[in-house]
Amino acid sequence: xxxxxxxxxxxxxxxxxxxxxxxxxxxxxxxxxxxxxxxxxxxxxxxxxxxxxxxxxxxxxxxxxxxxxxxxxxxxxxxxxxxxxxxxxxxxxxxxxxxxxxxxxxxxxxxxxxxxxxxxxxxxxxxxxxxxxxxxxxxxxxxxxxxxxxxxxxxxxxxxxxxxxxxxxxxxxxxxxxxxxxxxxxxxx
Numbered sequence: 001x002x003x004x005x006x007x008x009x010x011x012x013x014x015x016x017x018x019x020x021x022x023x024x025x026x027x028x029x030x031x032x033x034x035x036x037x038x039x040x041x042x043x044x045x046x047x048x049x050x051x052x053x054x055x056x057x058x059x060x061x062x063x064x065x066x067x068x069x070x071x072x073x074x075x076x077x078x079x080x081x082x083x084x085x086x087x088x089x090x091x092x093x094x095x096x097x098x099x100x101x102x103x104x105x106x107x108x109x110x111x112x113x114x115x116x117x118x119x120x121x122x123x124x125x126x127x128x129x130x131x132x133x134x135x136x137x138x139x140x141x142x143x144x145x146x147x148x149x150x151x152x153x154x155x156x157x158x159x160x161x162x163x164x165x166x167x168x169x170x171x172x173x174x175x176x177x178x179x180x181x182x183x184x185x186x187x188x189x
Contacts, residue, residue, distance in 0.1 A: 006050050010070060013043040017074065020081035040078060047071055 016036055023033050051067045 006047065006067065009043060009047060010074065013040055013047070014074060014077070016040050016043070017077045017081050021077070023081075037082070040081075044071070044074065044078065047074075 017040060020033065020036055020040065023036070047067075048071065051064060051071065054067065055064050
């Protein structure tokens with residue numbers, strides 16, 4: 001058998017009232033709180049109407065009384081949720097002075113930390129400038145080395161091209177001479 005819808009709506013409404021009670025601390029936006037109050041009011045009216053229908057249909061008086069009692073408890077919780085939350089009590093002078101001293105000490109430590117960070121940042125900036133100078137010098141050195149290597153490569157290429165024909169001719173001559181010697185030896189034997 002399916003559960004009675006009255007109790008399901010009652011449970012949902014009780015959860016919404018619980019949310020309203022928690023929202024008194026200001027954790028919920030006022031517009032959202034008003035919307036939630038409107039939903040709860042509508043649910044309470046619907047629950048009242050269902051109890052009135054149950055009475056009119058001559059249902060069990062014990063059930064009607066139990067429902068009326070639960071609705072009364074719900075209305076009481078809703079009234080508590082509607083009541084404005086009490087303002088926080090102002091702190092005493094001694095507590096205020098202690099809080100101010102703690103804030104001053106925190107601000108002093110933050111100031112010291114910021115000074116240390118400023119010194120470190122200045123030191124890092126100087127180091128970066130030094131590194132930048134070194135990198136520019138290295139780049140200039142690399143450019144001159146690259147230019148020298150390119151010049152040397154061009155010279156080697158020119159020498160190779162000038163001498164490649166002579167070496168080829170020399171190698172061919174030596175191979176012909178070796179072949180002639182081998183042929184003479186082969187026929188001499």
